[in-house]
Amino acid sequence: MAYEKTYVMLKPGVLQRRLTGVILQRLEQKGLTLAALKTMIIPREVAEEHYAEHSQRPFFQDLVNYTISGPVVAMVVCGEDAIARARALAGPTRIEEAPPGTIRGDFAAVTRKNVIHTSDCPESARREIALFFSPGEILEYEDPNADWIC
Template structure:
């Protein structure tokens, strides 16, 4: 089993997409391990997006992700990271096919509805950042 971190961003929460998005993950037969609706602090947001700190859009990203509540979640299943990324779609919603979350619900790169871990290392880091008492399951090869 493998665990991954997924976060519905403020635009997804504000547009009432939490239930629809959760249903897509459940339909993929992933299991919801933890979920929490929360407001991120600037410090939490900066730590979450620390790999993007040198990018010119970093401050706008932090302002956006702290602008409203997010739904932080941990999902589990075989190849959970790859399965979640497939459900989510490309970072740029205009490059995401219909049938993906971003392809169906987002139009702009800077408000693209959802975040998902892109590797086992980032999943472990993000799960510990948001759910420090949860011990992530490792991938079984």
Template structure:
């Protein structure tokens, strides 16, 4: 099964959307295999956003993501990366499907509630920033037979 990394950003935590967001992923049929409530260090934030170093918005990203607590999660399922991206919606909430998380709760590009890995490779890299191998819990769910053929 594919794994993906998802983070509820400080604005999502401050707006009390954590439970709603987790619920959406569970109802989709993805399986939560790791979760942490934490405040990112500048080093974690820099590792997370390494591909944006040198861009004009980089300092703002680092400042925002370290401004309050986040919820870091690993979700598992068939095509987990693309399933999570669809649930989240477009990065720009103004362009997001109205039924997506960003479409329902986001108004501003810089405060778009949630982050999700954009590829399997990014998911592996991001999971490694926040979780050690032993923190990922592998388990079977009886409901899987009703989700996957």
């Protein structure tokens, strides 16, 4: 296992439905540590850059429009295999494939408006963290409970 940092974003529907605490609890209970957390409204240009890999897909503008439609919770989480853990907790992007017990399986109703984004690989995590956080916003600290969690 490798210690990693990853980017997680709770999309506007999470805040509208008051689900932030429940989802944060799931991340923490899986042994992930919050290193940075902020509520923000993402400018269109930043959302377009964030989802640039999808820019030629038919759903791109809907995805961007949803992401900028209200506040999001942007965060950096870290821990052993943080990328894989966060993605497993989120569940498959297509909600019809997301099993109960995953965040999308429990809380998402429409694939195009799913509730969470997680980085898919170390390169994406680095790029996305840098897009939403300055280095001074990310805390580096040793969790005194780490031996009990891992």
